[in-house]
Amino acid sequence: MIEIKLSGRGGQGAVLASQILGSAFFKIGNWVQSFPSFGAERRGAPVSAFLRVDTKEITLRYGVKHPEWLVLFDPGLVKNKMVMDGVRSDTSIIVNSTEPAGKGRFGLEQRLFIVDATSIAEGLNLRTTSFSIVNTAMVGAFAKASGLIDLDSVSAAIGELVPVKKEENIAAAKEAYGKVKEVSL
Amino acid sequence: MKQLMTGNEAAALAAKMAKPQVVAAYPITPQTSIAEKLASYVARGELASRYIKVESETSALAACMGGSLAGARVFTATSSQGLALMHELLHWASGARLPVIIVDVNRSMAAPWSLGVDHNDSLSQRDTGCIQIYCETAQEALDNVLIAFKLAEKVLLPTMVCLDGFYLSHYSEPVDIPEQADVDRFLPRRKAKYRMDPNDPFTFGGGVSPQVLFGLRKRIQSDMDSALDCFRQICTQFFRYFKRRYRAVESFEIKGKDIALVTNGTLSGTVRAFVEQNGKEKGVGLVKMRLFRPFPKGEFKKAIKGLKKLVVIDRNLSPGSGGIFSQEIRSAIYGIEAALPIVSVIGGLGGVDVSIEDLDRLVDRIREGGDLQDETIWMEA
Amino acid sequence: MAKVRVKEELVYPGSFACPGCGLMMAFRHVLRVLGRNTAVVTTAGCGSVVAGSYPQTISKVPFFHCSFGTAASTAAGLKAGYDMMGKRSINVLAWAGDGGTFDIGLQSLSGAAERNEDIIYVCYDNEAYMNTGVQRSSGTPMGAWTTTTPRESLEDRPKKKMAAIMAAHEIPYIATASVSYPEDLDRKIRKAKGIKGFRFIHIIVPCPTGWLYPASETVRLGREAVLSRIFPLFEIMAGKKYRLSPMGAKTPVREYLVSQGRFKGLSEKDISLIQEKVDEYWSELEELAARSRESHS
Numbered sequence: 001m002i003e004i005k006l007s008g009r010g011g012q013g014a015v016l017a018s019q020i021l022g023s024a025f026f027k028i029g030n031w032v033q034s035f036p037s038f039g040a041e042r043r044g045a046p047v048s049a050f051l052r053v054d055t056k057e058i059t060l061r062y063g064v065k066h067p068e069w070l071v072l073f074d075p076g077l078v079k080n081k082m083v084m085d086g087v088r089s090d091t092s093i094i095v096n097s098t099e100p101a102g103k104g105r106f107g108l109e110q111r112l113f114i115v116d117a118t119s120i121a122e123g124l125n126l127r128t129t130s131f132s133i134v135n136t137a138m139v140g141a142f143a144k145a146s147g148l149i150d151l152d153s154v155s156a157a158i159g160e161l162v163p164v165k166k167e168e169n170i171a172a173a174k175e176a177y178g179k180v181k182e183v184s185l
Numbered sequence: 186m187k188q189l190m191t192g193n194e195a196a197a198l199a200a201k202m203a204k205p206q207v208v209a210a211y212p213i214t215p216q217t218s219i220a221e222k223l224a225s226y227v228a229r230g231e232l233a234s235r236y237i238k239v240e241s242e243t244s245a246l247a248a249c250m251g252g253s254l255a256g257a258r259v260f261t262a263t264s265s266q267g268l269a270l271m272h273e274l275l276h277w278a279s280g281a282r283l284p285v286i287i288v289d290v291n292r293s294m295a296a297p298w299s300l301g302v303d304h305n306d307s308l309s310q311r312d313t314g315c316i317q318i319y320c321e322t323a324q325e326a327l328d329n330v331l332i333a334f335k336l337a338e339k340v341l342l343p344t345m346v347c348l349d350g351f352y353l354s355h356y357s358e359p360v361d362i363p364e365q366a367d368v369d370r371f372l373p374r375r376k377a378k379y380r381m382d383p384n385d386p387f388t389f390g391g392g393v394s395p396q397v398l399f400g401l402r403k404r405i406q407s408d409m410d411s412a413l414d415c416f417r418q419i420c421t422q423f424f425r426y427f428k429r430r431y432r433a434v435e436s437f438e439i440k441g442k443d444i445a446l447v448t449n450g451t452l453s454g455t456v457r458a459f460v461e462q463n464g465k466e467k468g469v470g471l472v473k474m475r476l477f478r479p480f481p482k483g484e485f486k487k488a489i490k491g492l493k494k495l496v497v498i499d500r501n502l503s504p505g506s507g508g509i510f511s512q513e514i515r516s517a518i519y520g521i522e523a524a525l526p527i528v529s530v531i532g533g534l535g536g537v538d539v540s541i542e543d544l545d546r547l548v549d550r551i552r553e554g555g556d557l558q559d560e561t562i563w564m565e566a
Numbered sequence: 567m568a569k570v571r572v573k574e575e576l577v578y579p580g581s582f583a584c585p586g587c588g589l590m591m592a593f594r595h596v597l598r599v600l601g602r603n604t605a606v607v608t609t610a611g612c613g614s615v616v617a618g619s620y621p622q623t624i625s626k627v628p629f630f631h632c633s634f635g636t637a638a639s640t641a642a643g644l645k646a647g648y649d650m651m652g653k654r655s656i657n658v659l660a661w662a663g664d665g666g667t668f669d670i671g672l673q674s675l676s677g678a679a680e681r682n683e684d685i686i687y688v689c690y691d692n693e694a695y696m697n698t699g700v701q702r703s704s705g706t707p708m709g710a711w712t713t714t715t716p717r718e719s720l721e722d723r724p725k726k727k728m729a730a731i732m733a734a735h736e737i738p739y740i741a742t743a744s745v746s747y748p749e750d751l752d753r754k755i756r757k758a759k760g761i762k763g764f765r766f767i768h769i770i771v772p773c774p775t776g777w778l779y780p781a782s783e784t785v786r787l788g789r790e791a792v793l794s795r796i797f798p799l800f801e802i803m804a805g806k807k808y809r810l811s812p813m814g815a816k817t818p819v820r821e822y823l824v825s826q827g828r829f830k831g832l833s834e835k836d837i838s839l840i841q842e843k844v845d846e847y848w849s850e851l852e853e854l855a856a857r858s859r860e861s862h863s
Binding site: 209243249277397 | 602603604605607614615617618619620623625626627628629630631632633635636638639640641642643644645646647648649650651653656673674676677678680681683
């Protein structure tokens with residue numbers, strides 16, 4: 001079983017990202033379980049969403065304690081206790097950052113990937129009045145970095161679940177898939 | 186066909202497929218997505234129903250009772266404080282023998298505010314004469330709602346399907362969606378034997394003598410008893426149509442084990458995973474309670490044959506007494522030949538996680554602890 | 567005097583009502599006008615007590631005893647059920663007292679009115695919790711004795727203005743009526759029957775038991791209440807258009823008050839204060855009616 005945590009700020013679409021990934025894994029024959037962190041919704045506040053993937057039925061009914069993958073929509077979240085809770089040395093982390101890869105590791109010692117999802121989203125005009133919509137780019141980056149899911153399944157899931165600008169969102173995932181870089185220690 | 190959906194979406198879809206003619210609901214977290222989903226089904230013409238957007242849960246149940254009196258199939262959903270607000274009318278609905286279907290998305294009762302799950306909201310309705318069914322998965326949420334309509338309309342009692350808040354209501358997972366044609370065959374339109382009909386007028390619910398009241402209460406008890414058989418038969422029919430088998434009490438890998446963890450709701454899923462992983466080594470299996478009212482005493486006694494100890498994990502608390510399931514189970518098995526020791530555990534109140542590691546520690550403690558019969562074990566976070 | 571057509575009686579004789587009960591008169595009139603194709607929902611109150619005990623009933627139409635606060639929502643659900651089952655022609659009547667309307671049922675009433683549910687809601691107002699032994703409600707008038715406003719501490723707040731509250735919901739039809747004006751009551755029920763949406767009829771029903779007067783005086787007091795304008799008769803269309811009903815020349819409140827034991831403790835000062843309040847309300851109503859006439863002529 002693989003456990004994934006996606007964290008963003010309220011309004012950035014972390015919950016939808018976990019649904020897209022869930023749907024993509026489900027399409028290729030996995031059992032999945034995706035769920036948001038519990039609590040009232042508030043724009044801008046840290047929000048986490050979780051995904052469990054397995055080849056057989058998942059019957060666990062509690063939060064993900066130690067994610068194998070952590071996907072951060074905002075580099076500032078690295079300092080957030082709630083977001084980093086349960087992250088261990090063997091957790092792989094993907095961070096959305098405008099810093100070029102290789103320039104700093106946010107003080108992280110785990111395996112680290114960086115993608116400039118904000119620029120990708122901006123380039124495709126994926127934004128609301130207050131946020132760049134980086135969730136689909138982050139999903140694409142996850143596909144490449146983890147190697148757990150193929151881009152076609154991710155694109156198909158985006159096509160089904162994203163309500164607007166389907167083409168641009170698929171393009172964002174593709175672009176991030178191509179651009180995500182591992183940062184060496 | 187399998188689709189990803191949350192427990193709430195599955196319950197709402199089942200309600201839609203059951204084709205209730207009257208729906209009345211008032212929003213409350215974590216039930217809201219059911220209220221929203223049904224509103225959208227009705228707005229898009231996918232469900233031919235009158236959706237009454239009431240001003241309170243009291244009115245939600247009252248409106249459902251009104252619809253039921255007209256002979257219609259009716260549905261509502263609520264949670265926590267909302268269910269508590271319905272309490273008076275739950276008595277009324279069962280006394281008036283109105284088959285209202287209620288989905289309760291379990292959530293702790295205030296104060297203080299909490300959004301997490303425990304079962305005090307639904308278990309507080311224990312003595313209202315309302316049937317109670319608990320769900321482990323989104324699939325069960327869908328299936329139990331369909332079963333509930335059939336059961337309620339057969340035994341003429343309100344029926345509540347309970348979904349754990351968040352762990353079920355908000356977890357998205359694969360659900361096998363039945364064909365509408367099969368649902369229509371399994372659950373044809375309601376044919377109300379008693380209804381308010383100007384061509385055949387009756388007065389319902391007026392004053393009665395103590396003797397008549399006594400007789401009617403006795404009748405509810407005997408109909409609750411018969412609901413156990415009905416439930417069994419309906420589950421057999423359900424299996425014929427949909428190939429999924431349900432029982433009032435279900436056991437999992439208890440052969441050759443001396444201890445069973447007894448649970449209801451989604452906790453059963455975590456215990457199931459624990460038993461799969463460590464059950465052999467630790468000597469534990471799972472007994473899961475699907476029905477709480479009527480309490481399936483006979484089936485429970487059958488299910489626990491051969492076990493040496495029961496560990497009842499209650500996600501609820503009756504202050505001054507303890508876990509409610511553990512009391513009910515003690516009473517159900519009292520007097521059987523080899524009296525089983527029961528360890529009463531309170532866990533997961535307010536939505537506190539109960540993990541495999543927690544269960545592992547619990548079983549170790551019980552193995553080491555000797556006679557824990559007179560204590561309550563608290564699985565604190 | 568207009569000719570009165572005697573319609574089919576839909577109430578059986580032998581109710582559990584006290585002698586001289588105004589509510590029973592009102593119920594008979596209302597059902598006679600609505601006819602057999604009617605279903606009734608009633609809350610706790612005199613209306614449910616007088617209906618009789620199993621296996622007897624006063625009602626020849628289907629009749630459901632609902633919980634105290636839910637007449638409007640139960641009736642709304644019943645109507646929705648009928649509509650969805652193709653029985654649109656059935657009149658659904660919510661029948662509730664002042665307690666079930668002004669107090670415990672106000673929330674569900676407001677909800678159903680705001681949604682413009684297609685029901686007729688009739689409040690039979692005997693101005694206190696009578697069947698529990700005369701306790702004050704928010705329909706109890708200023709200066710009245712009840713067991714919870716005893717002689718030492720008479721009701722000191724004015725009666726809640728239900729019609730105004732209902733008018734604020736902009737429902738299609740509101741009317742006040744008195745059992746002592748049966749033709750007016752018949753006309754209003756008939757009119758309500760022909761309108762779709764939420765209809766609210768407020769009937770004053772004198773109660774010898776709680777108002778403390780001889781049972782033979784019910785009709786006279788129902789008339790005095792109207793003549794004195796303590797309970798004026800009017801209609802409100804769409805929450806805006808007020809129309810006063812014919813009710814005879816206005817009289818002083820004194821005659822009405824001194825005829826009832828519940829007002830026995832009033833001083834001359836109290837009576838003039840009540841007169842002042844009544845005059846004030848009456849001129850407000852006259853003004854509203856005049857304004858409605860102007861804007862609609």
